[in-house]
Each structure stands twice: as C-alpha cells, then as structure tokens.
Amino acid sequence: MDVLTSLNIGSLIVICAPSAASDQVSALTASLALRGSVTVLDGGNRFRPYEVSRLLRQFSPEVNRLAKHIFIRRAFTCYQVLALLEDTPALPQPYLILDLLGTFYDENVPLHESIRLLDTCLSQIERLLHMAPVLVTLEPASVPERAVLLEQVCARAGHLFVRDEPIKQIYQPALFTG
Numbered sequence: 273m274d275v276l277t278s279l280n281i282g283s284l285i286v287i288c289a290p291s292a293a294s295d296q297v298s299a300l301t302a303s304l305a306l307r308g309s310v311t312v313l314d315g316g317n318r319f320r321p322y323e324v325s326r327l328l329r330q331f332s333p334e335v336n337r338l339a340k341h342i343f344i345r346r347a348f349t350c351y352q353v354l355a356l357l358e359d360t361p362a363l364p365q366p367y368l369i370l371d372l373l374g375t376f377y378d379e380n381v382p383l384h385e386s387i388r389l390l391d392t393c394l395s396q397i398e399r400l401l402h403m404a405p406v407l408v409t410l411e412p413a414s415v416p417e418r419a420v421l422l423e424q425v426c427a428r429a430g431h432l433f434v435r436d437e438p439i440k441q442i443y444q445p446a447l448f449t450g
Contacts, residue, residue, distance in 0.1 A: 279366055279405040284397065286429035288410045288422065294318050297370060297409055302327035305341040309365040314346045315353045316371025318409070350375040350389050357396035362403040369397070369408045372425065377418050390424055398428075 279285065287296070301324050304310040312319055324342065328335045345360070347353040353375055360367070372393070376386045400406050410426075413419040426432055 279407065281364075281404055282401050283405045283430045284401060284428055285405065285407040285431045285433070286410060286426055287407065287433045287435070288412060288426065289433075289435035290411060291318075294320060294370075294409075295323075297368060297407075298323040299327060300407070301342060301368060302331070304366050304368075305338050306331055309341045309343065309363075311343045311360065311363070311365060311367045312345070313353075313356055313360065313367065313369045314344065314371070315356075315369065316374030316411070317346065317348075318370040318374075319344055319346075347375065350378065350381055350386060354389050354393050354396070357393050357400075360396070360400065362400050364403050366404055367400050367406045369406065371411060372408050373410050373413070373418075373421050376421050377413055377415065379415065379418075383417060383420075386418070386421060387424065390421055394425065394428055 289296075297318070298320050301310060301312060301319075305324070305328060321339075321344070325335055325339060328338045332338060345356050347356045353372070373390075376390055378386075381389075397406055397408070408425060408429075410422055413422050
C-alpha cells in the first residue's frame with residue numbers, strides 16, 4: 273500500500289481495512305510530520321500518539337519539535353464529526369481522517385440521518401481537497417444495513433485501498449491421541 277505517492281492536492285485516498293489500518297496510519301503520520309504539518313481528524317479514537325512519537329524518534333532526536341507538526345482533533349459522535357469538519361480550515365497540508373464512519377455506524381442514529389450527515393461531511397472533505405490531499409480510513413460495517421455508508425465514501429475516492437483481515441485458521445486439538 274504505497275499511499276505517500278498518491279497524496280496529491282485534490283486527491284481523496286480511502287483505506288478500508290480492519291482496525292482502520294492504525295499501524296499504517298501511525299507510520300504515515302510520522303512520515304508526513306517529518307516533511308511538515310499534518311492535520312489528523314480522529315473519528316474513532318484511533319490515533320496513537322505514543323506510537324507516532326516512537327516512530328519519529330527513529331528518524332530524529334527532535335521529537336518534540338516534530339510532534340508540533342501534528343494537529344489532532346477528535347470527535348465522538350457523527351454530529352461532532354460534521355462540526356469538526358466544518359470548523360477545519362482548508363490549509364495546504366495533508367489531512368488524515370481516521371475511522372470516519374466509526375460514529376456513523378451507531379445504531380442509535382437513524383440510518384437516513386447518518387446518510388444525510390455523511391453527505392454533508394463529504395462536501396466538507398471536498399472543500400479541504402481544494403487545498404490539500406485527504407486520506408480517509410474506514411472500517412467495514414459490522415451491520416449490513418450500514419454498508420451503504422461505506423459505499424457512499426468509497427464512491428468518491430480517487431484512490432481506494434482495501435485490505436481484508438487475514439482469516440485465522442482455527443486449530444482443534446485432538447481429544448484423544450492414540
């Protein structure tokens with residue numbers, strides 16, 4: 273998954289993966305912080321600052337200075353995700369939107385409301401794309417009715433990376449050996 277080469281202004285990159293690809297996003301965040309400023313909008317409490325700091329330390333002893341290149345904002349409901357996007361200024365620096373749909377999968381929010389809110393969020397993401405690349409991570413929907421939200425985002429992607437979780441083999445030990 274070579275995401276760095278796809279990060280261009282106007283480019284919406286979508287990564288659909290279990291755990292919202294948190295390991296890869298930590299490495300990408302560190303790489304981007306080494307180059308300049310990056311904004312992380314966290315919709316699923318996925319950002320791992322200690323992991324990013326550890327990765328930065330591998331490249332530079334100036335971890336505190338580099339960490340100041342990373343601007344982090346969090347949301348805990350789909351309504352907060354929309355407010356966060358509306359309040360985010362369009363700057364010429366990459367945007368990483370982590371687990372965008374995590375709060376939209378909440379079954380306490382009616383599906384039609386989630387679809388409406390997500391459409392408005394996607395309009396805000398398009399506004400950010402005029403100034404910088406945007407990378408969005410998504411987890412697959414655990415409830416089939418909410419898969420339409422995933423499709424709504426993927427339909428707008430300029431680059432789509434899908435990673436399935438490897439199937440774990442189940443091993444049943446023999447009850448009797450003989």
